[in-house]
Amino acid sequence: QSALTQPASVSGSPGQSITISCTGTSSDVGSYNLVSWYQLHPGKAPKLMIYDNTKRPSGVSNRFSGSKSGNTASLTISGLQAEDEADYYCCSYAGSSTLVFGGGTELTVV
Amino acid sequence: QVQLVQSGAEVKKPGASVKVSCKASGYTFTDYYMHWVRQAPGQGLEWMGWINPNNGGTKYAQNFQGWVTMTRDTSISTAYMELSRLTSDDTAVYYCARDFGGYDFWSGYFDYWGQGTLVTVSS
Numbered sequence: 001q002s003a004l005t006q007p008a009s010v011s012g013s014p015g016q017s018i019t020i021s022c023t024g025t026s027s028d029v030g031s032y033n034l035v036s037w038y039q040l041h042p043g044k045a046p047k048l049m050i051y052d053n054t055k056r057p058s059g060v061s062n063r064f065s066g067s068k069s070g071n072t073a074s075l076t077i078s079g080l081q082a083e084d085e086a087d088y089y090c091c092s093y094a095g096s097s098t099l100v101f102g103g104g105t106e107l108t109v110v
Numbered sequence: 111q112v113q114l115v116q117s118g119a120e121v122k123k124p125g126a127s128v129k130v131s132c133k134a135s136g137y138t139f140t141d142y143y144m145h146w147v148r149q150a151p152g153q154g155l156e157w158m159g160w161i162n163p164n165n166g167g168t169k170y171a172q173n174f175q176g177w178v179t180m181t182r183d184t185s186i187s188t189a190y191m192e193l194s195r196l197t198s199d200d201t202a203v204y205y206c207a208r209d210f211g212g213y214d215f216w217s218g219y220f221d222y223w224g225q226g227t228l229v230t231v232s233s
Contacts (some may be wrong), residue, residue, distance in 0.1 A: 003154065036219045038155070045223040046155075051210065057221070089155050093218050097160070097169045099145075104154040 004029065004090055004102035011108040017078040020105045022090030023071055028100055030071040034093035037066060037075045040104075041086045049088075050075060077107075085109040112136040114206050114224035121230045122196050129192040130227045132206030139187035140164040143209035143216050146180060146191045149226075150202040158204075161189055164214055196231045203228050 005023040012018040022035065029035060037050040048057050050066035053073060063078045073092070077084055090102040117131040132144065146158040159170035161180040168180045179192045189206055203226040211217035 003156075034218055038220070040155075045225065046205075046207075046220070048210065048219055048221055051217070051219045057210075091155075091157070091218075097216060097218075098171060099157040099218055101147075101155040101157055 002100070004092060004100055006088075006090060006102040006105045008103070009106040009108065011110050012080045013110055014080055014082060016080050017076060018080060018107065020075045020088055020090075020107070022073040022075070022092075022102045024073075024092055024100070025071055028092040028094040029068065029073050031095070032093045033068065035066065035068060035073040036091045037064075038089045038091065039086045040089065046089070080109055082109050112208065112222045114208060114222055116204075116206060116224040116227045119228040119230070121232065124197055124231055124233055126196050127192060127194040128196060128229050129190055130204050130206075130229070132189045132191070132224050134187045134189070134208070140184055141214065142212050144182070144189045145207045145209060145220060147205045147207055147220075148202040149205070150199070153202075158191070160209065160216070162214070163189060193229075196229075198231050201229065201231045
């Protein structure tokens with residue numbers, strides 16, 4: 001199972017919007033609407049930001065949104081804030097009750 | 111409140127095995143699947159597999175089949191992950207993570223994570 005492909009890094013200024021892509025294959029992202037996104041701050045537990053491609057868990061800001069088209073899922077953060085600076089990982093269902101992560105994207109708020 | 115508390119850091123020699131524990135509290139342990147995820151230094155997250163604490167059923171990622179074993183002890187609400195035949199490539203932080211589903215429903219999402227256990231493999 002190969003890792004999903006994410007850009008290594010993205011950056012944006014406060015108030016701007018950024019989008020992080022997550023490209024898989026027809027065996028994972030393309031076949032299921034079961035993509036999630038996690039936010040990792042150094043020294044803190046990962047946080048679930050998006051699940052089922054587009055849903056936000058309770059307590060997650062509506063500045064975070066998810067989408068999917070074909071084999072590519074995307075996470076968009078609007079109204080960028082300094083606290084959004086973190087690593088972001090996508091994760092997809094890959095069939096047979098297995099999962100696969102993306103390689104991770106480092107978001108810098110400049 | 112939900113808590114997952116993992117065992118402490120380990121240093122192992124190549125070829126050895128390591129067993130990491132994850133003690134759950136604040137919820138009914140057998141109601142939620144438990145996953146294991148690792149992160150090697152400077153690398154991304156890697157999903158290892160899951161265990162159903164209710165019946166002990168497991169599913170391992172293809173990369174780990176044959177050398178990872180996930181078990182649980184329901185009497186003490188603790189899940190375990192044992193990795194054998196360690197190499198330097200297994201140096202990583204290992205996390206347990208509770209499945210978001212609940213009530214014996216597998217969702218494939220993680221809502222609570224342990225604090226992580228650093229396993230260092232070095233001769």
